[in-house]
Amino acid sequence: MEYKLVAVDMDGTLLTPQLEISEETVETINRVIEKSVIFTLSTGRMYLAAIPFANMLNLDVPIITCNGALTKCSRTGKVYDIKKIDKKLSSKVIKYCEEAGISVSIYMEDDIYIQKNSENLDIHMQIDLAKPQIVVDFDSLLDGSIIKIMFNSSDKYKLEQHTRKLYELYKEQLNFYFSLPHFVEIVHKEANKRNALENLARKFNIKREEIIAMGDNFNDKDMIEYAGLGVAMGNAPDYLKEVAEFVTHSNDEDGVRHVLEKFILNR
Known part of the structure; x- marks a missing residue:
């Protein structure tokens, strides 16, 4: 099969545990792009937190961010798709979190908003680079401009308890994703990596079977199932490995590079 589009998750997949991309992987991605294969990012991160890595790879393509809520060109900033949360829903979710004593972060297109004394400040500085x-x-x-709501708690029981309640209230209207150890991300019901990837493939007239998608977590499951070649990282949980067509090395062992060399560069 000649693959024409590769969509890769970032944290736990493309990035090492030190939040870096190895030089060998960068070089391999450059060789893949030279073969006229579209290489893009598909991440839960906000756009501005993905751009430094897109620039490192010299990408000039739409990248999928905020778990599919925003697809935007890495070079020009052109928005290809954006799914905003209804303002009434946003208000209800935020009010619930505030009353529960949970720290909330609000994501617009290029900005994050928090309240004074929020526990999330250092996290955004370190992870979102913003x-x-x-x-x-x-x-x-x-x-009506919010594209993602994120909340967290270091108390695992408290986090799961309130996430379960919010999910039961709004599961028909919103998507919920766990990210990192203590974070929950909420986006529009139609915002997910599969829909964003499918829209991107349609734009470039690429068939489903010509796509490779790689990831390591629950929010990658739908795009891994959708792609012609769905790849789970070696560090992924078993349920993701079971639905993937191929399991590669871990993110600390250049698993992305291994897939690109095996299925595109034929090494």
């Missing part, structure tokens, strides 16, 4: 805007309250942001 300094959040600090606001007194979220009322002024409830204008």
Whole structure:
């Protein structure tokens, strides 16, 4: 099979545990792009947190961010697809989190907003590589422009308890994703990596069987099942490995590079 599109998750997949891309992987990706294969990112990260890595790879393609809620060109900034959360839903979710004492972060297209004394400040600085805007309250942001709501708690039981309640309330209207050890991300019901990847393939007139998708976590499952070649990382949980067509090395062992060399560069 001649693959024409490769979509790769970032954290736990393309990035090492040190949040880096190995030089060998960068070189391999460059060789893949030279063969006119479209290589893109498909991440739960916000756009601005993905751009430094897209620039490192010299990508000039639409990249999938915020778990499929925003697809935007890495070079020009052109928006190809954006799915915003209804402002009434946003208000209800935020109010619930505030009353439960859970730290909330609000994602617009290129900005993150938190309230004063939020536990999330350092996390955004380290992971999103962005300094959040600090606001007194979220009322002024409830204008229908929110694309992701993230909340967290270091208390695992508390996090699971409130996530379960929110899920039961809004599972028909919103998608819920766990990310990292203590985070829950909420996006539009139609926002997921599979839909975003399918839209991208349609734009470039690429068939499903001509796509490789790689990931390591639950939010990657739908795109791995959709792609012609769905790949789970060696560090992925068993349920993801079971639905994948191929299991590669871990993210600490250049698993992405291994797949590109085996299925595209024929090494």
